[in-house]
Amino acid sequence: MKKMSVDDKLGINKFYPDEHNPHIEIDPDFKDEREIMRVVKACPAELYKYENGQVIFNHEGCLECGTCRVVSGGKVVRVWHYPVGSMGIEYRQG
Amino acid sequence: MSDDRFDAIIVGAGLAGSTAALTLAKAGMEVLVVERGNWAGAKNVSGGRLYGHALEKIIPGFASEAPIERKITKERISLMTETAATTIEYNDEDMRREETASYSVLRSKFDKWLAEKAEAEGAMFVTGIHADEMIVRDGKVCGVKAGDEEMEADVVILADGVNSPLAQSLGMKKELAQDQTAVGVKEVIGLDEKVISDRFGVAPGEGCAWMMAGFPSDGGIGGACLYTNKDSLSLAVVLTASEIGNSEYSVPQLLERVKQHPTIAPLIEDGKLLEYSAHLVTEGGYNMIPTLYRDGVLLAGDAANMVINIAYTVRGMDFAIESGRLAAETIIKAKEKGDFSASTLSSYKTMLDNSFVMRDMMHHARAPKLMEHKEIFTKYPVMAKEVFSEMFTIDGNPRRHLMKFAMPALKKSGGIFKLAGIGMDALKAL
Ligand SMILES: Cc1cc2nc3c(=O)[nH]c(=O)nc-3n(C[C@H](O)[C@H](O)[C@H](O)COP(=O)(O)OP(=O)(O)OC[C@H]3O[C@@H](n4cnc5c(N)ncnc54)[C@H](O)[C@@H]3O)c2cc1C
Ligand code: SF4
Numbered sequence: 001m002k003k004m005s006v007d008d009k010l011g012i013n014k015f016y017p018d019e020h021n022p023h024i025e026i027d028p029d030f031k032d033e034r035e036i037m038r039v040v041k042a043c044p045a046e047l048y049k050y051e052n053g054q055v056i057f058n059h060e061g062c063l064e065c066g067t068c069r070v071v072s073g074g075k076v077v078r079v080w081h082y083p084v085g086s087m088g089i090e091y092r093q094g
Numbered sequence: 095m096s097d098d099r100f101d102a103i104i105v106g107a108g109l110a111g112s113t114a115a116l117t118l119a120k121a122g123m124e125v126l127v128v129e130r131g132n133w134a135g136a137k138n139v140s141g142g143r144l145y146g147h148a149l150e151k152i153i154p155g156f157a158s159e160a161p162i163e164r165k166i167t168k169e170r171i172s173l174m175t176e177t178a179a180t181t182i183e184y185n186d187e188d189m190r191r192e193e194t195a196s197y198s199v200l201r202s203k204f205d206k207w208l209a210e211k212a213e214a215e216g217a218m219f220v221t222g223i224h225a226d227e228m229i230v231r232d233g234k235v236c237g238v239k240a241g242d243e244e245m246e247a248d249v250v251i252l253a254d255g256v257n258s259p260l261a262q263s264l265g266m267k268k269e270l271a272q273d274q275t276a277v278g279v280k281e282v283i284g285l286d287e288k289v290i291s292d293r294f295g296v297a298p299g300e301g302c303a304w305m306m307a308g309f310p311s312d313g314g315i316g317g318a319c320l321y322t323n324k325d326s327l328s329l330a331v332v333l334t335a336s337e338i339g340n341s342e343y344s345v346p347q348l349l350e351r352v353k354q355h356p357t358i359a360p361l362i363e364d365g366k367l368l369e370y371s372a373h374l375v376t377e378g379g380y381n382m383i384p385t386l387y388r389d390g391v392l393l394a395g396d397a398a399n400m401v402i403n404i405a406y407t408v409r410g411m412d413f414a415i416e417s418g419r420l421a422a423e424t425i426i427k428a429k430e431k432g433d434f435s436a437s438t439l440s441s442y443k444t445m446l447d448n449s450f451v452m453r454d455m456m457h458h459a460r461a462p463k464l465m466e467h468k469e470i471f472t473k474y475p476v477m478a479k480e481v482f483s484e485m486f487t488i489d490g491n492p493r494r495h496l497m498k499f500a501m502p503a504l505k506k507s508g509g510i511f512k513l514a515g516i517g518m519d520a521l522k523a524l
Contacts, residue, residue: 001283001353001359001362001363001364001365001367003350003353003354004350004367006346006370009281009346009367009370010370012367012368012369012370013369013370013371016132034339037339038338038339040344041338041339041341041343041344041345042277042335042338042339042344042345043345043346044277044279044345044346044370044372045346045372046344046346063370063371063372063373064137065277065372065373065374066256066257066270066374067277067335067338067345067372067374069257070269070270070272070275070277070335070374071272071335071338073272081259082130082224082257082259083224084224084241085130085222085223085224085240086130086131086132086221086222086223088137089137089371090131090132090136090137091135091136091137091138091139091201091202091369091371092202092368092369093200093202093203093282093326093368093369093371094135094138094139094140094200094201094202094203094204094205094369094371
């Protein structure tokens, strides 16, 4: 199988996006690079980016695993919820 | 709906929730299942191997009607380096017996089927609804809130899976500790049914379960697993959360790397990605079991961290089914007494303690300690490669005696005492 980017993989999944309702909130002022990079490396959907000394997050494409919350231990990720009912990822295989 | 009062509300239509619903409905109880996915199974992911015994007790011969993928008749365990794999393969006629059989499953399909079984018995499912909060009065759980809706019952079963913010809000379960929790990233790769049987050397309808250590987690505590489905493969990498960041590779990169490994690449050749998923799995074992009951509430399945995660297998699905059933049995008895206090519900824990759930969890209580021996993930795959590579390589160079090349390889990986020590720990833990 050819190498695939995470974006392409997410493109195959079925989502009900809830664009205006982020279910995860980060602390944009958190600065510890090491901790931020752990979250960046942890997210299976690659939704965390570290750019110009800042952490950037986009909730669309979230696989709803909870890894970012567990890895950041309350530091980078401030609020973590599942999306509201019926929104977000819909697994057809599982 | 707020006027309706149920005998029991179950949060989560996974295996634990739907089994509990099925058992309660069969006993004639009014039960409501609240599921955040648009249908039962829409949010659920597993590695993919269901040990059938627990469900067999509830639906005898379930495999003939349930959407199972393949019966597992072949086990593989590999220690992998970047270029090599040292593999043990095992198969036995006994694996085909119904009483001991295990099956690869895809949860989106399987959970939907189980929920329909519960529905057919009279359980009510509301899907696409996220339970946001618990309703607690005078210390007793009385129901759940979802948006503006309040739903009440004599008792609530939280079967809402590994994260369970609801159990955390009740103080029954702690936030998942990084060193006791792993992330699993998974791909389901579509392939022709016959091609799968040929590549894995299995008969039609039969399949292979494969655990891999070393290379997949880049030496971190973790590994990979591969299960053959009917016409797809489930391939996942699992990595303990506290290990994340130690490798130069990110979690999604680790999975992509396994797909390119010379052992795996030819097996997934021409495969088509059908789905990309991620899910947490606990690995603290027995020591991670939270408070299982309180006035008006019980925890079942992953919400109660009921998982065994050891080198050769991951088990959580049969525990979810059994704990769902026992939670329901507890409630049926509580209903007869008309008392849903913690003291009546405590029989849940007694039943669990006497079941295979807690017996097996206790039996493997030392497994998390075993996993802390980093050599298993770092040095031993290399040692195996060095020994077998020298044994099997014939290139005209003078042959050396086994002891000549095995001893240095062993020394490099910590020496014979270290190996014996880990061997002892393994014997105690497994
Ligand atoms: C990578 C990986 C590999 C695994 N491999 C295996 C294996 O091979 N064999 C095995 O036996 N086990 C395996 N496990 C473990 C197994 O998947 C779990 O133990 C099992 O799925 C637990 O079932 P459950 O019903 O308790 O929880 P889940 O299946 O997680 O179900 C929870 C349900 O609750 C719903 N829910 C959650 N919150 C809410 C809310 N607030 N409101 C409404 N609904 C909600 C969810 O949508 C979901 O339907 C693996 C796990 C992982 C991550
Ligand atoms: S929940 Fe999982 S997929 Fe979603 S942002 Fe966190 S780590 Fe990424």
